[in-house]
Amino acid sequence: MLVKQKAVKDSQTTITELMIPSYANFGGKIHGGIVLSLMDKVAYACASKHAGTYCVTVTVDKVEFLQPIEVGELVSLHASVNHVGNSSMVVGIKVIAENVKQGTVKHTNSSYFTMVAKDDANSPTPVPKLVLETKEQVRRFIEAIRLKEIKKTINTEMDDAVSNADVIHASEILKSERCVISYVN
Numbered sequence: 318m319l320v321k322q323k324a325v326k327d328s329q330t331t332i333t334e335l336m337i338p339s340y341a342n343f344g345g346k347i348h349g350g351i352v353l354s355l356m357d358k359v360a361y362a363c364a365s366k367h368a369g370t371y372c373v374t375v376t377v378d379k380v381e382f383l384q385p386i387e388v389g390e391l392v393s394l395h396a397s398v399n400h401v402g403n404s405s406m407v408v409g410i411k412v413i414a415e416n417v418k419q420g421t422v423k424h425t426n427s428s429y430f431t432m433v434a435k436d437d438a439n440s441p442t443p444v445p446k447l448v449l450e451t452k453e454q455v456r457r458f459i460e461a462i463r464l465k466e467i468k469k470t471i472n473t474e475m476d477d478a479v480s481n482a483d484v485i486h487a488s489e490i491l492k493s494e495r496c497v498i499s500y501v502n
């Protein structure tokens with residue numbers, strides 16, 4: 318059934334998972350990849366609830382692991398649709414790690430996943446409009462538009478940096494960097 322609009326709260330999703338020893342790296346902390354995988358899951362759950370269709374992950378922005386997560390902690394991932402385009406949705410995710418024994422809670426990271434709704438032919442398909450019921454939801458929607466604009470500029474500059482790296486003047490450009498140019502041939 319085609320739904321024309323949905324409120325943010327209708328697709329808000331939280332996943333809570335216990336951090337077990339097999340999720341840890343050699344340093345005893347939880348692998349970043351485990352957290353990323355959980356973030357992708359919650360983003361999918363949230364986006365597909367809003368879209369009412371299958372969705373795919375297109376981009377992941379602002380991934381920073383601010384604090385390590387320990388084995389035994391309960392990790393909760395809160396996801397909300399912050400913005401919708403035609404077929405795309407920006408899902409904001411906040412990750413919280415809780416040590417139930419010590420009674421401590423820490424915010425380990427926040428990120429934005431862009432998800433696209435797909436139809437049965439695997440083509441992008443329109444999603445319902447987003448009903449913004451609080452000032453915070455309005456703020457996040459506007460913020461997402463601004464971040465999209467900034468990203469466009471950064472992507473153009475990154476493409477330029479990749480294709481126009483000035484190797485000819487490398488010794489001058491790199492003189493204060495921690496590298497040694499030692500061509501083999």
Ligand SMILES: CC(C)(COP(=O)(O)OP(=O)(O)OC[C@H]1O[C@@H](n2cnc3c(N)ncnc32)[C@H](O)[C@@H]1OP(=O)(O)O)[C@@H](O)C(=O)NCCC(=O)NCCS
Nearest residue numbers: 373374375376401402403404405406431432433440441442
């Ligand atoms: C991303 C994808 C859906 C774009 O498909 P497309 O046929 O080129 O469709 P469009 O150009 O119409 O883009 C569809 C939407 O995606 C958005 N989009 C496409 N590329 C994007 C990017 N790099 N960043 C942000 N949004 C993007 C478009 O802005 C558009 O949004 P809108 O409908 O809200 O305006 C398609 O390339 C795809 O399916 N990629 C694979 C995704 C996947 O498999 N993910 C799992 C990774 S393992």
